[in-house]
Amino acid sequence: MKGYRQDPERTEVRALQRRVQFVNARVLDVGCGEGRLARSIAGVARLVVGVDPNGAVLDRARQLTPRRLRKKIEYRRGTAERPGLSRRRFDVAVFSGSL
Numbered sequence: 001m002k003g004y005r006q007d008p009e010r011t012e013v014r015a016l017q018r019r020v021q022f023v024n025a026r027v028l029d030v031g032c033g034e035g036r037l038a039r040s041i042a043g044v045a046r047l048v049v050g051v052d053p054n055g056a057v058l059d060r061a062r063q064l065t066p067r068r069l070r071k072k073i074e075y076r077r078g079t080a081e082r083p084g085l086s087r088r089r090f091d092v093a094v095f096s097g098s099l
Contacts, residue, residue, distance in 0.1 A: 012096060013040045025091040030080045035061030035073065037096050042072045049085065051078035 016022075022041045029038045032050025034057055042048045050073065052058055058075045065073055078084040080095065 013037070016041075016094065016096065020092055020094070022092065026089065028083070028085070028090040028093040030083065030093060030095045032061060032075065033057055034064055035075065037094065038073050038075075039065060039069060042069045045072065047072055047074070049074045049076060049088070049090070051076050051080075051083045051085070053077065053079050 023044045024046045027038075027041060027045045027048045029035075029048055029050040032038050032052050033054075035050055038048045038050040038061070050058075050061060052061075052075070055077055058077060061075050065075075076084055
């Protein structure tokens with residue numbers, strides 16, 4: 001991945017993993033932005049759905065997602081109030097970096 005990297009030491013991911021079970025979980029990443037967190041946890045999660053109101057940012061998230069993770073991550077346009085995911089169930093919802 002080129003450019004600026006947030007959390008290169010994966011401090012945020014390790015802190016979340018100490019508190020939340022991502023293994024085989026269905027995860028909702030609210031305010032996913034360019035998908036940094038979604039990509040970080042997709043290796044262990046069953047599915048990650050990232051929602052963000054910014055379509056251009058979601059396009060960038062799709063571009064940055066490696067081919068090997070594309071079946072495990074969905075990016076959808078939406079907000080915390082209206083994620084556009086009616087009748088879908090998740091084990092975990094994260095709002096990391098969206099405030």
